[in-house]
Amino acid sequence: MIQIVYFARVREAIGVDGEQVEVEAGSSIATLIDRLAQESDRHSAAFQDRSKLRFAVDQKMVGADTLLDNAKELAIFPPVTGG
Template sequence: MTIEMLYFAWVRERIGQAAETVSPPTDVTTVRALIDWLAAQSTVHAAAFENRDRLRAAVDQLFVPLDAPLGSAREVAIFPPVTGG
């Protein structure tokens, strides 16, 4: 499976890019597992994802909890909590 990863705000700044295409192994089946797998791929990903409690996600443009299944996701966005005003 190929997934387009999108990063926003300080997550993007820590990783150093706004997007990347990844092909995680088949045992990566949730957003949290995807984040764990990415964190193991490089030190910049590990630093960006070190505090999972401060991360939010969207799968194919729908907000989801980190334990949500990936299913056949084409796009996963990772970002800090959003505030409004």
């Protein structure tokens, strides 16, 4: 199991702050996103433009090809706009 947390536009599109999901061994962030997008319309809408998604695994920014083995928390969010 992995804890997913969502922020900003992604959080609003999915409608929850986060959720726990099963992750198959060897899954990358990209493969998990593909699976979630097939499971619900909300996820599909939130993940529609993959170029606008950014990720952090255990609070470190990473790319979509990162494997989720041993990851505790995956954050999915739009490009940051602070400052």
